[in-house]
Amino acid sequence: MAGGGSLGGGGRSKRGKSSKRKAKKRVGFVLDMTPLVDITFLLLTFFMFTTTMATPQVMEMKVPPERDVPVEVKESQLLSILVDDEGDLFYFKAQEDAEPLEMKDVRNLAIKENLNQINELIIVLKVSENVDYGTVVQVLDELNLAEAGIVDEMRVNRNNPNFERSRKFTIADFTDEDREKIAEFNPQKGGGE
Numbered sequence: 001m002a003g004g005g006s007l008g009g010g011g012r013s014k015r016g017k018s019s020k021r022k023a024k025k026r027v028g029f030v031l032d033m034t035p036l037v038d039i040t041f042l043l044l045t046f047f048m049f050t051t052t053m054a055t056p057q058v059m060e061m062k063v064p065p066e067r068d069v070p071v072e073v074k075e076s077q078l079l080s081i082l083v084d085d086e087g088d089l090f091y092f093k094a095q096e097d098a099e100p101l102e103m104k105d106v107r108n109l110a111i112k113e114n115l116n117q118i119n120e121l122i123i124v125l126k127v128s129e130n131v132d133y134g135t136v137v138q139v140l141d142e143l144n145l146a147e148a149g150i151v152d153e154m155r156v157n158r159n160n161p162n163f164e165r166s167r168k169f170t171i172a173d174f175t176d177e178d179r180e181k182i183a184e185f186n187p188q189k190g191g192g193e
Contacts, residue, residue, distance in 0.1 A: 073122060079113050080124045081106070082178050087135040090182045098181040103138055110146035115153060119166040126174045143169065 075094040082090040082098065089101040091109060101109065114121050123143065127136050147167060154160050 077117060077120050077122050078124055079110075079121055080126060080172075080178075081139065082174065082182060083125070083127045083131050083135060083139060084174075084179075084182060085128045085130040087131055088182075088185075089139070090185070092181065098185075100185060103135075103142065106139060106142035107146045107149065110143055111149045111153065114146070114150045118154070119164075119168075122168040122170065125169070125171045126178055127171070128174045 079093050080091060081101065082092075084090070089103060089106065090098040091101045092098040093113070110123060113123075125136075125139065125143075147165065151165050154165075
């Protein structure tokens, strides 16, 4: 046969001197899978339980049906909060001049004005079409947090435990008149220029 080798031996033939090196013994390796299966099922049940308990965070809004019938209210009962294209906030009451408003002051303004006209004040939120949605959500969150402050103030500090809150709130269109009201704070925000 070409290539040599023996048919019967099946191993390599040693050439030269025999070495004193000891042949390595192969030790069999056995992996017990039982604890790994237990851990896998524990992790699986843990993640299944925690994901089913997490509820999606959705802001709940109840929008009334549209009506074509105009509703008349006194101007003195209106508090308008404006959000312009850049997300800047302004407010004005009735026909007064607009004033700038910081996001951190929205809640305090809503509480103060509502306590001056208990269950009579209507907050009108006017948002520009180009404003970031996150800004609108922040304003709505602040107005919702203000409701708790109004009820607490009436029940605790004014000794009226049977106070019933009647919230009046609406969202209206951001008009050119609104742009003109805030134009003095930034000339580029004026309407029609």
